[in-house]
Amino acid sequence: xxxxxxxxxxxxxxxxxxxxxxxxxxxxxxxxxxxxxxxxxxxxxxxxxxxxxxxxxxxxxxxxxxxxxxxxxxxxxxxxxxxxxxxxxxxxxxxxxxxxxxxxxxxxxxxxx
Numbered sequence: 677x678x679x680x681x682x683x684x685x686x687x688x689x690x691x692x693x694x695x696x697x698x699x700x701x702x703x704x705x706x707x708x709x710x711x712x713x714x715x716x717x718x719x720x721x722x723x724x725x726x727x728x729x730x731x732x733x734x735x736x737x738x739x740x741x742x743x744x745x746x747x748x749x750x751x752x753x754x755x756x757x758x759x760x761x762x763x764x765x766x767x768x769x770x771x772x773x774x775x776x777x778x779x780x781x782x783x784x785x786x787x788x789x
Contacts, residue, residue: 683705683746683749683750684701684702684704684705684746684750685701685750686698686701686702687701688701690704691704692704705746705747705750708743708746709739709743710732710735710739710740710743711743711746711747713732713735714728714732714735714740714743714744714747714753715747715752715753715763715767715770715771717731717732718753718761718762718763718767719763719768719771721759721762722756722759722760722761722762723760723761724759724760724761725737725740725741725744725760725761727760728740728744728760728761744761747767751764751766751767752764752766752767752770753767
């Protein structure tokens with residue numbers, strides 16, 4: 677039986693770093709399989725669990741629930757009602773923070789056809 681790594685939190689050691697720096701915790705959280713994809717799919721608006729599974733294509737229900745729990749605990753995703761899961765204001769800020777990385781990835785793709 678394998679134990680699940682602790683959920684990343686600023687101020688605590690995470691996989692690959694004992695510093696507790698917020699950036700290291702964020703990188704651990706975003707580096708978990710499917711985390712960024714779930715956040716990406718929620719950028720356009722709320723989705724139910726089923727809608728997220730369809731949008732992510734290939735994610736198992738168990739892994740999806742685990743990621744949603746982690747992202748909710750991190751304050752990036754909420755479950756406001758019947759509409760399904762949605763980004764919190766902090767979660768929406770992440771899209772703005774990722775825009776330079778998205779632009780860089782587009783330039784990288786053009787440079788490496």
